[in-house]
Amino acid sequence: MKRIKIFFIVLCSFVVLAALISILLTYKxxxxxxxxxxxxxxxxxxxxxxxxxxxxxxxxxxxxxxxxAEKNIKILFDDAKQKQxxxxxxxxxxxxxxxxxxxxxxxxxxxWDNVLQEAKEAxxxxxxxxxxxxxxSSLYAGFLGENGYEEGRAAGKFLLQKVExxxxxxxxxxxLSGTENSSIAIERAGGFREMIQKDxxxxxxxxxDGDFLRSRGKEIMDRILGMNNGLFLDGEPIDVIFSHxxxxxxxLLESFEKNNISDYPIxxxxxxxxxxxxxxxxxxxxxxxxxxxNLGPVxxxxxxxxxxxxxxxRVTYMxxxxxTENDDFxxxxxxxx
Numbered sequence: 386m387k388r389i390k391i392f393f394i395v396l397c398s399f400v401v402l403a404a405l406i407s408i409l410l411t412y413k414x415x416x417x418x419x420x421x422x423x424x425x426x427x428x429x430x431x432x433x434x435x436x437x438x439x440x441x442x443x444x445x446x447x448x449x450x451x452x453x454a455e456k457n458i459k460i461l462f463d464d465a466k467q468k469q470x471x472x473x474x475x476x477x478x479x480x481x482x483x484x485x486x487x488x489x490x491x492x493x494x495x496x497w498d499n500v501l502q503e504a505k506e507a508x509x510x511x512x513x514x515x516x517x518x519x520x521x522s523s524l525y526a527g528f529l530g531e532n533g534y535e536e537g538r539a540a541g542k543f544l545l546q547k548v549e550x551x552x553x554x555x556x557x558x559x560x561l562s563g564t565e566n567s568s569i570a571i572e573r574a575g576g577f578r579e580m581i582q583k584d585x586x587x588x589x590x591x592x593x594d595g596d597f598l599r600s601r602g603k604e605i606m607d608r609i610l611g612m613n614n615g616l617f618l619d620g621e622p623i624d625v626i627f628s629h630x631x632x633x634x635x636x637l638l639e640s641f642e643k644n645n646i647s648d649y650p651i652x653x654x655x656x657x658x659x660x661x662x663x664x665x666x667x668x669x670x671x672x673x674x675x676x677x678x679n680l681g682p683v684x685x686x687x688x689x690x691x692x693x694x695x696x697x698x699r700v701t702y703m704x705x706x707x708x709t710e711n712d713d714f715x716x717x718x719x720x721x722x
Contacts, residue, residue: 558590653672
C-alpha cells in the first residue's frame with residue numbers, strides 16, 4: 386500500500402512537471418513568434434530639391450527636414466543643382482527604391498509626364514511643391530506652395546498705390562524675371578501685369594530672365610548701367626524695378642553700390658529673406674512680398690494622408706504677407722533665413 390502511494394505521488398509529480406515544461410515551451414514559442422513580427426517601418430519620402438541657390442531655398446529644405454524628423458519620417462534627399470535632368474534621375478531612383486511618397490520642386494513646368502506615369506504605375510503618390518507643373522492632374526496627388534499670381538498681384542497693387550499721386554505721364558518698369566518656363570515666374574509676371582494695366586502710365590520697357598540668381602541680378606544691372614551711363618534703357622529712365630525674387634534684388638543692389646547709384650528707383654521684390662527686409666527697413670527697397678518657405682509641417686501632414694492611400698486637396702496655398710515701406714518694424718520678428 387505504501388508503494389502504491391509513492392508511485393502515485395511520483396506519477397503526479399511527473400504530470401505536473403510535464404505540464405510546466407509544456408507551458409514554458411509554449412511561452413518560449415510565443416515569445417519567439419512575437420520577436421519575429423517586424424516592427425512597422427517609418428515612412429520614406431524621396432525629396433528632390435532644385436538646389437541651394439538662395440537663403441530661401443535652403444530654409445525651404447530645412448523646414449521639410451525638421452518637420453519630417455518630428456514625425457519620424459525618413460527623407461531620401463537629392464539636390465538637382467538646377468538641372469531638370471538630375472531631377473528626372475532622382476525621381477526614377479526613388480521609384481526603384483520604392484519610397485512611400487515622392488516630393489519634388491519642379492525647376493520648370495513641363496517635361497514630367499513620362500516619369501510621373503512611371504511613379505503612378507509603381508503605386509507611389511507624388512506631391513509637387515513650390516512650383517506647379519503642366520501635366521495631367523491624375524499623375525500627381527496635389528500641389529503645396531505659394532500662389533504666384535497673388536504674389537504678382539500684391540506687387541502690382543503696391544505699385545498702383547505708390548504712384549497714385551505721382552504726376553509722371555509715363556512710368557517705366559524694368560522686370561527681372563525668374564527662370565524661363567518655370568510656373569512661378571509665369572504666375573508672378575501674370576499677376577503683376579493684371580494689376581498694372583489699371584494705370585495706363587505704367588509700362589514694362591524691358592523684362593529679362595535672371596534665373597532667380599543673385600549673380601544674374603548683379604550681372605544684368607551692371608550691363609544696363611554700363612551701357613546707358615545710369616538708370617536708363619534706350620534713353621528711357623527706369624522708374625520702377627520689379628524683381629521676381631530677393632536674390633536677384635540683392636544682386637542689383639550690389640550693382641548700385643558698385644556703380645555709385647544713390648538715387649534709387651521704386652523697387653519691389655518677392656520672397657522676404659532677412660537681407661531684403663533689412664534693405665526695406667533701410668529705405669533701399671519699397672515693398673517685399675512674402676513667399677513662405679516654411680511648408681514642412683503642412684507637407685508632412687499631406688505625406689501621411691497620401692501614404693494612407695487617401696486624397697489630399699488638389700492645391701494647398703501657404704499663408705503669406707506683404708511688407709512695405711509704410712510698416713512699423715519696431716516689433717518685427719527676424720525671418721530666420
